[in-house]
Amino acid sequence: MTTTTLPPSEKTAPVSAPGHTTSDRARSERKLGWLLAGPALAVMLLVTAYPILQAVYDSLFDYRLTDPENRSFTGLNNYVVILSDRTWWISMAVTVAITVVTVAVELVLGFALAFVMAKALSAIRPVLRAAILIPYAVITVVSAFAWRFAFAIDTGFVNSWFGWLPGIGADTDWFGGQGSALLVVCLAEIWKTTPFISLLLLAGLAQVPEVLQEAAKVDGATWWQRLRKVTLPNMKAAIMVALLFRTLDAFRVFDSIFVMTAGANNTESVSFLAYRQTISRLEIGLGSAVSVLLFLVVVGIAALFIKGFKVDLAQARGEG
């Protein structure tokens, strides 16, 4: 495939790249860098590394919050229990399904919205951007309740509005089955987070150099060709960052499920499973092990995106 991007020389070999010897100035700059970033790093370690390590430690114990005296070391037993349990794999499948469906739909919708925002008349652009962003400003729990009330059989209007569609009647119980319940969960998630993805894509769209577009136009490329050969390749980093953030986010889905089904009819996500073990059952050991596994999966996804798809986070933020 031939694509048109600007040569990467600028990024890989900065003109001011230092040689093998570090000058005094570079050293003092590095020191200043540590001084500036140090406090933030310390806070990050305190609020993220400490709980993660604590969870890893707790996951090796049989430990119930209401029975601390009988806490005992069980090694990796909690992990064995979880990984040999059907419930874990069902939750995993549900979480993966929600992630794939929502992220895929959001990407397409987000692109469409980003294009609309980019090309809209300048007079209505601010209004349009604000309007598109509104769902993202809504708290997830609130949005989940709104969608639940809309679809619930006693308070909802969906059944009467869409009664003309085949398969929907006054008696359709959306939260009564796995498929239909997950559909509503996905719809709520898509509605709420598409603005986020479209905003990231809009930033990417703005980075596509206009000269390339014009050159392609002069060469007689159609709109579709320009999109495929110019716009998308130049936006790759932005797309990947948007996908990465949304995938990580979607994988932790909790609020909508908690509000809409509370995990009934096999709609439990992995986060919900961790909640149930830790908060409801008070089995800190088992729950920590679920959390650690969830953490590992999320790290895996991030690694896959960054190494596998070669996403350069710095470049996407315009630091390259």
Add this chain to the structure above:
Amino acid sequence: MPDEQTGRDDAVRGGRAGLFRQRRWRRALAGAAAAGVLGSTLAACGGGSGGVPTLTWYINPDAGGQTEIAARCTEAAGGRYRIETATLPREASAQREQLVRRLAANDTSIDLMSLDPIFVPEFAQAGFLAPVPPELAGRVTEDVVPAAVETSTWEDQLVAVPFWSNTQLLWYRKSVAEAAGLDMTQPVTWDQVVAAAQDQDKLIGVQGIRAEALTVWFNALIESAGGSIIAENSTDPEQVTLGLESDAGIRATELMRDISNSGQTGPALSTANEDTTATGFESADGGFMVNYSFVYARALGKVEDGTMDQATVDDYGWTLYPQVDEGTESAPPYGGINLGVGALSEHPDLAYDATECITSTENQAYYFVHDGNAASDTTVYDDPEVLEAFPMAETIRDSLEQAAPRPLTAYYSEVSGGLQREYHPTGSVDPERTPREATEFITAVLRKEQLL
């Protein structure tokens, strides 16, 4: 405001930098002043009124009755203590989560707790409850319905103080029962209710949602059939023996399936909670339902708002919970609130004094009339005011007398959660398979060999 005004004048004279300096200085001064005021207010709270100890009572949300009782008891204490209330989340499970987290973290601010009876054993076994003074135990259990005492007891010791009690009645539309030829003056069975509803094509309201309400329903069925979810109890989770596979357990499963598949339970049984059921009963299709007494107050409220006809409320009838086997007394669901005193409270003696005031006959009667929560003290049911406000009060008392609590175990969440997983959706349970699978599953969860 003059201060604001002066600031502006200064700014005009002193320019921009002056304005900022001025504002910053003023803000700092205001902050210091606010801190001073706050400090003196707090001081007034703590010791200003002569060092009166403050008891914090963690309450479940209600219509304001507990806060009023707290005020009354503060007054009655004559300066020995003050009671302040702190409101817990609405869901019983969330109330437990918050209290357990606080107690496990040694929170000394918890003096009094409004506890759902199902969580009393867990709190008691974890050592979260201060021991009940022996001389008090006799007084607070006098004339109290048996289930309330039972749920306040753990390992033969009273560990909590019974406050109010809740039970489910069988609600019916008089017109429907009459048309079906069902004599409601006598106790009826589930089979009769199903047949009457089918005959008239009306709804039977039961709670099939995968939530605590499902455990409530199943427990009432198995207890009415003469069995129990937990056949042999133990403080060691691995020694708990379940009674789901007993004849009563199989009968309850069978009945649950048949009621669910009777065609009269409405379109959303698998998500139906107490409110859904009440909504169905209020509709033109309403026939029968098992539910708590809030449905009556709810109907009266709707009449007042003009969203329901008086004729509909006049059609409401109530009787004891349906029987499983004809002639065998039913075991209606039991709920309510017991009062616990935090083990880390700085004033456990005063807190127990306060429980006696809170659960006095007058306060229980007030709470019944004001908030609609039935008393655990049977003498309250002789109060003319109660009888006037609640025409079904006598039925409630009778129902409470024969009510059966849900399993009393420190591992209640595991048992109830496991049950809900296996018995949901209620229409798909199989008397041959489900009791066995549920027993295996719950046992594995109790042994920490499976996730929930």
